[in-house]
Amino acid sequence: MMKQISLMITSVALTFAMNICAQQSPWDKADAIVQSLDPVTFPDKTYVITDFGAVGDGKTLCKEAFEKAITICSDNGGGKITVPAGTYYMNGPLVFKSNVNVHLEKGAILDFSTNESDYLPAVITRWEGTELFNYSPLIYAYHVQNIALTGEGTVNGNGSKKFSPWNNIQTVEQEMLRKMGRTNVPVYRRIFGEGYKLRPGFIEPFGCANVRIEGVTIMDSPFWVIHPIFCNNVIVRNVTVDSHNYNNDGCDPESCRNVLIEGCTFSTGDDAIAIKSGRDNDAWRIGQPTENVVIRNCSFRSKINGVCIGSEIAGGVRNIFIENITIPKSSNAIYFKSNLDRGAYIQDVYVRNVQADTVRTALIRFEPNYKGERSAFHPTLFDSFLIENVTCKQSNECGIYMAGFAERPLQNIVLKNVTIGKVPTPYCFQNGENIRFQSVKVNGKKLDEKPTPKELVKLRVL
Incomplete structure (x- = not known):
């Protein structure tokens, strides 16, 4: 009898616990991520960059003045370096040290050199998901903590003048680097930079903790724009990106944890957001996913994709929360992509309250075989997505x-309250398990809750 009572009590307790869990929203976790972030603050000490020899006349070399100010500020325990209005010619990278906030006042412009030799010696970074030594990013930090770039000023990478055209002559070196990653060549032997044409990134904190980029305008990037790598506790807030060169992704957190991107306005030549975690063998070697990312209250105008995860996700991506986003223009609005060289996973992704105007390709796209690279067979796990309250006036293709694989179907995906006004192909679907369309309306008609397989149409690949 006592045993039966005990089992009944256990059953009731378990049922109660399950009910409590069912009532909890996944967005509670997003709130917890944001609340856990360090706000990245600094001691109340101010240094003025002009006191260190910088002149905002657009021609005086200012790199050395910034180096002096940053070193003194950091050595004295940290604080704020104020940059008054003016144009400061940066004849080399701005390199952060711990506990420094570089604050650009309204009208201040950091105008970066287009001379590649100014970005030597080469530094360690990642290029399209593979580690190497390459030209220094224009704004760089390596294994420091508590750093910020703030204010109402502008950073101008002048990428269109010199570096962006390297895109047309990089193929051999790009494949050389990828091969080094696939064959596990030691990173210290992956020396590029001088004599090579792999473009430097714009803003790249590498292995840093507590990073804040807030208020600034970023324009004309040589390559990816904001690219934190192996970082923890990153805040990108109220940032404007206006950059339309090749591969000008707006913000690409790569192998990072605890990231908040909010209140931003991006107009980009490539993906506005592209969450990544490294390429193939090189990412497997390190094994650091990107996780606990919140993106909210932003506007993303893109020549390519609005919000994207991939394709370099071989370290895995999980716990991603995206809400309150407008996408006035893009090719794909919400895009999850990988290929058969990547392996790993994209899972626990939550998206809500997205308004897209006209998209050229697809509103929502799951693509495990991006660009059809099938040199190996390591399909990525796509699991546990909830996408809700999404509207689109028109999608031009689908x-x-x-598009899952028979060997690795898409799993546990719910689309809820999705409306697409006009599109030639309502949906394509192959190889999925537990896929649900709840109140999904396309061309004025509600789709069945359980989608049936539909032939894949050939979409543009960008």
């Missing part, structure tokens, strides 16, 4: 595109 509304919803979901």
